[in-house]
Amino acid sequence: MSTLLAVAGVSKRFRGLLAVDDVSLSVADGEIFAVIGPNGAGKTTLFNIIAGVYRPDGGRVVFAGQDITGLSPDAVCAAGVARTFQIVRPFPGLSVFENALIGGLSHGGAIAQAREAAGDTLRLLELWDRRNQKAGSLTLPDRKRLEVARALATGPRLLLLDEVMAGLRPTETDRMVAVLRMLNRERGVTLVLIEHVMRAVMALAGRIHVLHHGATIAEGTPEAVTRDPAVISSYLGTEALG
Amino acid sequence: MIATLLKATPPRARVLLALLLCVLLVAPAFADRYVVSVLVLVFWFAYVGQAWNVMMGFAGLLSLGHALYVGLGAYVSAALFVRLGIGPWAGLPVAILASVAVGAAVGWLGFRFRIEGVYFALLTIAFAEVARIGFDHLAWTGGAAGLFLPVSTGGGGAWWNLRGGPVFFYYLALALACIAFVLCAALRHSPLGYRWLAVREDPEAARALGVNVFRARMAAVLVSAALASVGGVFYAFYYNNLFPSQTFDVARSIEIILAPIVGGLGTLFGPILGAFILTPLGELLIALTEKAGLNAPGTKAVFYGLCLIVIITLAPNGVWPALKKRLGIPQEEA
Numbered sequence: 021m022s023t024l025l026a027v028a029g030v031s032k033r034f035r036g037l038l039a040v041d042d043v044s045l046s047v048a049d050g051e052i053f054a055v056i057g058p059n060g061a062g063k064t065t066l067f068n069i070i071a072g073v074y075r076p077d078g079g080r081v082v083f084a085g086q087d088i089t090g091l092s093p094d095a096v097c098a099a100g101v102a103r104t105f106q107i108v109r110p111f112p113g114l115s116v117f118e119n120a121l122i123g124g125l126s127h128g129g130a131i132a133q134a135r136e137a138a139g140d141t142l143r144l145l146e147l148w149d150r151r152n153q154k155a156g157s158l159t160l161p162d163r164k165r166l167e168v169a170r171a172l173a174t175g176p177r178l179l180l181l182d183e184v185m186a187g188l189r190p191t192e193t194d195r196m197v198a199v200l201r202m203l204n205r206e207r208g209v210t211l212v213l214i215e216h217v218m219r220a221v222m223a224l225a226g227r228i229h230v231l232h233h234g235a236t237i238a239e240g241t242p243e244a245v246t247r248d249p250a251v252i253s254s255y256l257g258t259e260a261l262g
Numbered sequence: 263m264i265a266t267l268l269k270a271t272p273p274r275a276r277v278l279l280a281l282l283l284c285v286l287l288v289a290p291a292f293a294d295r296y297v298v299s300v301l302v303l304v305f306w307f308a309y310v311g312q313a314w315n316v317m318m319g320f321a322g323l324l325s326l327g328h329a330l331y332v333g334l335g336a337y338v339s340a341a342l343f344v345r346l347g348i349g350p351w352a353g354l355p356v357a358i359l360a361s362v363a364v365g366a367a368v369g370w371l372g373f374r375f376r377i378e379g380v381y382f383a384l385l386t387i388a389f390a391e392v393a394r395i396g397f398d399h400l401a402w403t404g405g406a407a408g409l410f411l412p413v414s415t416g417g418g419g420a421w422w423n424l425r426g427g428p429v430f431f432y433y434l435a436l437a438l439a440c441i442a443f444v445l446c447a448a449l450r451h452s453p454l455g456y457r458w459l460a461v462r463e464d465p466e467a468a469r470a471l472g473v474n475v476f477r478a479r480m481a482a483v484l485v486s487a488a489l490a491s492v493g494g495v496f497y498a499f500y501y502n503n504l505f506p507s508q509t510f511d512v513a514r515s516i517e518i519i520l521a522p523i524v525g526g527l528g529t530l531f532g533p534i535l536g537a538f539i540l541t542p543l544g545e546l547l548i549a550l551t552e553k554a555g556l557n558a559p560g561t562k563a564v565f566y567g568l569c570l571i572v573i574i575t576l577a578p579n580g581v582w583p584a585l586k587k588r589l590g591i592p593q594e595e596a
Binding site: 071073092093094097098102103105109110111112113114118121122123125126130131134170171173174 | 453
């Protein structure tokens with residue numbers, strides 16, 4: 021499998037705080053890749069660097085052979101990388117359908133095409149029945165799904181998912197896991213997820229990258245990573261040993 | 263385009279619209295001069311309100327200096343006519359260009375340096391104020407003493423110089439209001455329109471979905487400025503006199519934005535409904551205060567303000583959304 025996303029030696033400093041410290045990772049085309057770590061480990065900052073929100077102080081981000089370091093978020097999206105926000109950001113005053121439609125417009129702007137993409141992803145995320153509802157009136161699980169639907173409507177090759185499971189009940193988590201697995205298998209969308217819900221991570225991820233204080237402490241298969249003493253002491257806690 | 267728009271309009275609204283348009287088309291045959299002149303004002307405010315609504319209602323950009331674009335359109339077309347003998351139809355593109363150029367400067371400064379919200383609004387006021395002071399001292403356009411258009415050039419209804427009677431201006435204003443409505447309706451349902459809404463709701467999320475926020479905002483300012491300047495050309499040739507102290511005044515900018523706010527921000531009928539409520543209300547208050555012998559300056563403004571407070575309290579999201587609910591016009595469906 022060829023490399024789709026390559027992050028090479030990326031760092032980001034906020035005032036005195038080194039939020040991301042020389043992180044390198046590479047995600048293969050068609051892979052499901054998870055980034056885990058305790059709160060404040062720099063996971064979301066790493067996403068923001070990949071998505072173009074922050075320009076890294078050092079290092080490069082290469083997507084599908086194209087250097088996207090420092091591109092604006094809309095240009096990164098146009099290149100084929102979509103992202104969801106940890107704290108969901110629906111367009112509250114617009115309908116669920118319009119929310120997805122706006123994602124669909126990134127293909128080049130034809131309304132008919134955007135409507136099709138919006139309808140398709142809303143059905144996939146089981147939001148079609150709520151399409152005329154205002155996004156602001158949705159429940160949290162539905163907002164999470166809308167966040168994914170909207171990002172998916174942009175037709176990405178790579179989807180960055182920032183804690184889409186947080187706040188979901190176990191049954192809802194299982195549904196989301198099923199949808200994501202389907203996206204990956206049937207549509208070939210590569211997924212990178214930041215996730216605290218280990219149940220979802222273990223069910224989905226082929227490889228896991230662990231951050232702590234902005235730096236990489238482990239990377240490997242779920243089995244290897246969960247047995248790594250450094251990961252257990254810093255993140256999973258000793259009870260995970262049992 | 264218009265066909266798809268019509269299809270998207272609920273039947274009840276379609277019937278209401280057609281009825282209203284028919285009444286307005288035949289109104290000059292029955293109404294007296296005064297009513298016609300009030301209706302001209304209604305249409306004019308509906309028109310410029312629609313222009314302002316593109317920026318605020320669609321793209322979420324608060325402009326408190328829209329008198330600038332209207333005034334530029336008015337001054338450029340009037341000066342070309344008076345000084346150089348260039349007619350308003352030929353002057354129109356120049357007037358639009360002038361407003362668009364200034365709009366581009368405001369937009370570039372605002373969006374390049376990320377001046378947002380109320381600070382952006384201050385920037386728009388500043389530009390309008392600079393224009394007011396500048397035109398006060400610009401001798402070529404008459405300075406503070408004003409610029410006057412010759413009232414009639416003999417022939418009377420010479421439409422190509424926009425020299426006509428009240429009925430001529432009535433239909434012209436009605437046409438403008440209709441064109442702005444159709445144009446804004448088309449824009450609202452275009453890719454650009456959806457991008458505007460996205461930027462209004464959440465610029466950060468819009469960016470993540472591939473929207474170039476700078477470009478979308480810039481487009482909103484340019485479209486709005488262009489539309490407003492056409493309103494200015496009409497204004498100049500309808501009133502035949504222009505004074506910088508009125509044309510570019512903040513009070514004028516406020517007057518322009520009241521109709522869409524009262525009618526319903528971001529809605530297509532809001533600016534029209536707002537104009538139909540506010541302009542006749544203002545006229546009614548003038549008549550009433552005169553009859554009651556309340557001639558103290560500002561009396562009308564006090565009552566006007568009270569009425570505004572009542573309307574805004576009763577319909578905080580604008581009259582149109584509230585009315586829509588009452589009439590049972592359903593939300594647009596996907």
